[in-house]
Amino acid sequence: MRNKDLTFWLFLTPVIIALGAVVVIPLLAGFFYSFTDWNGLTFNNFLGLDHYMRLLDDGRFLSSLWFTIQFSVVTVLLLNVFGLGLALLVTQKLKSSNLLRTIFFMPNLIGGLILGFIWQFIFISVFSDLGDLFGIAGLDGWLTTGTTGFWGLVILTTWQLAGYIMIIYIAYLQSIPEELLEAAKVDGANPFQRFRNVTFPLVAPAFTISMFLTLSTSFKIYDQNLALTDGGPFNSTEMVAMNIVYTAFSSNEMAYGQAKAVIFFIFVAVIAVSQVYYNKKKEVEM
C-alpha cells in the first residue's frame, strides 16, 4: 500500500476523523482557551497567563495536587509490592492457583464507581461495628477525616488494581526459563538469592510497565474518589481530576478549569515519559 493509494487513506479516514474530533482539536482548542475568558461558548478577551497565575494562589487546587501526589506515591509502592507478591504466590504450583488468579483479578472488572460505593458501606458501617466489637476507637468514623479518607482511598485502589498488576508480573514470571532457576539452585543459591539475582532482573521490564500504568492510573483517579469520599470532609480528599471537573462543571469556570487541565496534562506527560526513560535505562544496566 502506498501513500498515493486512495485505499490507504480510506482505511485510515474513520479513525483519523474520530481522533481529530475527540482528542486533537479539543486539546489544541483547550490550550488556546486557557489563555482567554472562554465561558464554554464564546470568549471576549485574551487574558494571557492570568488563569495560570491564579492557579498558584488557589489553595484548594494546590492541596488537591499535593493529595494526588501523596496518594500516587503510596499506591504505586503498594500496588507493585502486592502485584508482584500475588504473582509470585499464584505461580507456585498450588492447587488453587487458577481460582486465586480469578479472585484477585475480579475487582478490575467492576467499575471504580460501584467499588467506591461498596467500600463506602464497609468503611462507614462495617468498620464502626468492628470497632465497637473489638473496642478499637480508631475504626469509628473512618471517612470523616482527611487522613483516614486518604487511607480509605489507598485501600480501595490497592484492592482493586493489585490483580491487574499481578497479571502483568505473571506474564513475565512465566517467561523465565526453568533451567535458569534450576542452575542457580545447583550453584547453591537460596530462594532469596534466586529471587534477587535471577527472577528480579528478568521481571524488571514488568516493573517499568506496571509503574507506568499505576502512576498514570492513580494520577487520573476520579470515580473512586467521587464514590468513596466525594472529596470530603471539607475537600481534604479531593484529587486533581475531581478538582478540574468541579471547577469546570460545578463552578462553571470553563477557561480556568481548562488551564488546570493543561497543567495536569503536562504533569502526567512529564512523569510518564521520564519514568519510562529512567526505568529503561536501569533495565539496560542490569
Add this chain to the structure above:
Amino acid sequence: MEQKRKKKLPVLEVLGILLALVWLSPFYLMIVNAFKTNREMFENVLGFPGEATFENFVQAYIDLNFLNALFNSTMITTVSILIIVIFSSMAGYALARNKSKTSNAILLAFVAAMLIPFQAVMITLTSFFGSMNMLNSSGLIFMYLGFGSSLAIFLYHGAMKSIPLTLDEAAKIDGANKFQTFWYVIFPLLKPISVTVAILNVIWIWNDFLLPSLVLSSSEATIPLRMFSFFGEYTRQWHLALAGLTIAIIPVIIFYFFAQKQIVKGVSEGAVK
C-alpha cells in the same frame, strides 16, 4: 529436596486461600447485607441475614429502572466495540503494510494520544459536541472510537508483523482488491487480537462513568450513571443501595464466568505490549 518442597506447599496454599477470602470479603458484606432490613443491618452487619428477604432487590430493581440501564449499557458497549474493532483493524493493517514516513508519523500520533489524560480534553470536547447537538449515545459511541482507537491500532499494528506479506500478494494474484484482501484474508487471521481489543474495551466502556455523565441524558443512562443518581437518593438506605449494587454487578460476574480465559489473556497481552 522434593520432600521439602511438598512440605512447604500447604503453607502457601493456606496463605493464598486466606488472602482470597480477604479479597472477597467486600463482596460478601455487600451480598449478605443486601438481604437484610436496615434495622437488622444495624444489629448484625457481619453475619448471615436472620430471614432473607428479596424485597430490597425488587425495590432497587424498580428504582434503578434496571432493564433500561442494562439495555443502554449493552447497546453502547457493543456498538462502540464493533466500530473500534472494524476501523482500528483496517487502520492497523494500512499502517503496517505502508512503510513510509507518513505512515510512521500517523502511528506515532495515535500512540502519543494514549498519554493524554481525559481531563485535558473533556471540557472543550463536551462544549463542542454540545454545540453540535451531539451529546447523546451516538456522540458517545463516536467518542469511544476516538479514545479507543489508539491502543487498538497499536495492538493490530503489532500483530500484523506476524502476518506474511505473501498472503496479500497471493490474494492480489487471485484478483482480490485491497478491501477483499483485508476482509477475507487478513481480518480472520487477526481474530485473537480482535478478542483482546474487545475485552480491554468492554472493561473500560462498560464501567466508564465520567464521560457518559457529561454526555448522556437520564433516559439514556448506563448502569454506572443510574447507580450514581440512585445513591444520591438513598444515602441513608443502605439495604436498598446494597441490593442495587449487587444487581449492577451480576452482568459482569456472568461475563467473567464465561469469558474468564480470554479476559486474563487479553489483559496480559494488552498490558505487556
